Amino acid sequence: MAFVIWSRRSVSSQRIRFVEARTVRVIAVVAVIAMIVAALALGVAIGSTLGTSHAADEQAQAARRSYQLDELGKVSATLTQIEPRVAQLSAQVSELRGFEDRLKATRKSADGPDVHVVPPLPDSEESEPLDGAGGPLLPPHVCDADRVKKDGSAPQRLKRTQSVIDCLNDTLSQLEDDVLLHYASYMSYPGRDPAPGARSGSPYGNRVDPFTRHASFHPGIDLVAPTGTTIVATAGGRVIQSGPHGGYGNAIDIRHSDGIVTRYGHTSKIFVRVGDVVTPGQKIGEVGSTGRSTGPHLHFEVIVDGAQINPKPYLALFRLKPNAQS
Numbered sequence: 001m002a003f004v005i006w007s008r009r010s011v012s013s014q015r016i017r018f019v020e021a022r023t024v025r026v027i028a029v030v031a032v033i034a035m036i037v038a039a040l041a042l043g044v045a046i047g048s049t050l051g052t053s054h055a056a057d058e059q060a061q062a063a064r065r066s067y068q069l070d071e072l073g074k075v076s077a078t079l080t081q082i083e084p085r086v087a088q089l090s091a092q093v094s095e096l097r098g099f100e101d102r103l104k105a106t107r108k109s110a111d112g113p114d115v116h117v118v119p120p121l122p123d124s125e126e127s128e129p130l131d132g133a134g135g136p137l138l139p140p141h142v143c144d145a146d147r148v149k150k151d152g153s154a155p156q157r158l159k160r161t162q163s164v165i166d167c168l169n170d171t172l173s174q175l176e177d178d179v180l181l182h183y184a185s186y187m188s189y190p191g192r193d194p195a196p197g198a199r200s201g202s203p204y205g206n207r208v209d210p211f212t213r214h215a216s217f218h219p220g221i222d223l224v225a226p227t228g229t230t231i232v233a234t235a236g237g238r239v240i241q242s243g244p245h246g247g248y249g250n251a252i253d254i255r256h257s258d259g260i261v262t263r264y265g266h267t268s269k270i271f272v273r274v275g276d277v278v279t280p281g282q283k284i285g286e287v288g289s290t291g292r293s294t295g296p297h298l299h300f301e302v303i304v305d306g307a308q309i310n311p312k313p314y315l316a317l318f319r320l321k322p323n324a325q326s
Contacts, residue, residue, distance in 0.1 A: 064155075071158045078165050085172055092183050099186060102317050143167035187280055188257040190235040191314035194264060195287060195298045198223035204310040210294050219308035220263065220301035227268050227296040229287040233278040234262050234300075234314075242274050248299065249291020252284055262311075265299035266290050 143164055201222030209216035233254055240261070241253030248265035252272060255261050268288025278284060289296045302311040 068155065068158060071155075071162070075158070075161055075165060078169065082165075082168065082172060085176065089172070089175060089179060092179050096179075096182060096186055099189075099317070143171055184236075185257060188236045189317075190237075190256050190260055190262050190302060191316075191318040192232070192234045192280055193315065193318065194234045194262070194300050195223040195225055195229060195231055198225035198229060198287070198298060200224070201297050204312065211292070220265070220299050221311050223287075223298040223300060224295075225287045225297065227286070227288055229296075229298075230283050231264055231267060231285040231287060231298055233280060233282045233284050236279050237262075237277070239272045239274050239276045239278060239284075242270055242272055242276075245291075247292035249293060250285075250288065251291070254278060254284075259305055261303040263299075263301035263303060265301070266293045266297060268296075 201224040202218050204218060204221050206215060207218045208214070231252075235254075235256050237254040237256040239252060240255045241251060241263075243250060245251035245253075245265070248263070250265075250267045250270055252264040252267065252270060253261055254264075264285060266288055267285040268290065269286040270284070272278060272284045287296050287298050293299075300311055301308050302314055303309070
């Protein structure tokens with residue numbers, strides 16, 4: 001199973017880049033090796049503690065035990081740091097895989113005219129390769145827990161144990177770097193609910209204007225909620241508009257990855273300024289009825305390359321459950 005990292009162009013013809021499923025398997029191997037190393041290190045401690053002692057060598061053995069316990073403490077401390085890192089990495093991979101499942105569900109279920117507006121993730125397959133990159137294709141090195149053998153002195157076993165843990169640490173750091181790049185792109189992908197708990201109002205598209213009663217085009221969707229309801233950033237990005245904005249009243253524009261902008265109109269309060277960097281789910285304002293509005297609601301838009309497109313496919317990617325494929 002692979003998880004999606006970025007998509008390009010339409011949902012029907014987009015090209016998708018994946019990370020190999022072996023990334024997930026490597027994480028599982030990392031966790032298993034961590035447990036094996038912990039058990040071996042514990043055996044080293046027990047073996048060194050139960051070693052025979054002679055009266056003439058009591059002081060020397062005490063010094064060796066002190067050294068071994070100190071080294072074991074370092075091993076234990078390293079394992080204590082590795083465990084939460086493995087858990088966090090597994091959670092991020094799981095979230096990215098879930099996003100891939102939702103994207104696939106959207107591609108299967110979307111059959112309307114708005115299929116083509118499913119947004120691209122930042123970066124593309126046409127990215128320039130690293131200068132001078134190349135070399136033979138070889139399998140990755142694997143941290144071998146079998147190197148921690150039972151033979152040899154306690155210091156030798158501890159040294160071999162530390163060697164395996166260092167390898168484990170390096171592998172985990174590389175995985176974290178690889179996943180971080182993809183996870184950062186995912187966090188800047190708009191589509192999370194900007195007004196949790198609000199109900200749907202006027203949809204995107206042509207409608208009867210509530211003021212003129214004539215046909216007009218509605219460039220976003222309305223999310224109806226009481227004044228003061230929290231508005232959150234749908235993805236990470238930078239604020240490029242904050243304040244009065246014509247018929248939108250008090251509005252906020254946030255630029256996300258690859259030139260995508262989300263707009264939040266008719267707010268009663270704004271808590272961000274131009275230039276602020278926001279994170280997904282951060283409170284940026286409150287629902288209101290400023291500007292050209294008949295009542296409290298959030299007017300939400302998605303703008304790609306200057307064109308206002310239907311936000312529904314964006315929101316669908318985050319509302320669908322991974323198994324909700326049809």
